[in-house]
Amino acid sequence: MAVVHNSGFRLTKEHFLVAVPVAVVSAAAGFLVSRYLSSRTCKKGHVNVGISKDSPKVVHSFDMEDIGTKAVYCRCWKSKKFPFCDGAHTKHNEETGDNVGPLIIKKKDA
Template sequence: MEFLSKIVRVHIPDYLNSVPVPDSFGGFLDLTAGQWLHLFAFSGTVAAAVYMSVKPYLDKKDQKDQLVNLRIQKESSKVVNMVDIEDLGNKVCYCRCWRSKKFPLCDGSHAKHNEDTGDNVGPLVLKRKDV
């Protein structure tokens, strides 16, 4: 723990004090090539750290774990299922979790999905109204 304490209390402040940040804009003109290099290295490191911290929030589309549909009709650009309303019968349940092996019909896979992810998705239930 002493090692970490020394880094935080001694080395980091010493390094930050060594970064050549001028007091005014005119001071940038007086920097040497070595000081510019030091300043660019420090700035690049800070920029990279900020970028890596923010990147997960900016690129959610690129993250595989953000996909809803993991396996159904992946060769299609869009999954569309058409159902004739006359063929529905008295009650039908449609999958909304995209995990059903009988997709687009629900097979109860949402229960495991909800347990694994903490989600609360359930089926779309269509029921014929008694007249």
């Protein structure tokens, strides 16, 4: 069986039997390479990798009166002083290209 297109290209059964496995292997290889490359640039999974992992939800509450004049809280989950910021977001941003920074709460001057 041969299929002839207007361009004169002739596709035989033998060509088809070779082309299909090559296409399948190429698609699979492309998929695996894209998964590998995306896993290197985009880390999926947990943001919190080590803080209060035994708790179903990490929640911190502070009274405004206890803060003083200013408090700086971590938002990158990398701080060794969590929930307070220790500047760990700087290294995180350099490694990932992210732009996360701390949450800063200040009392207004009266």
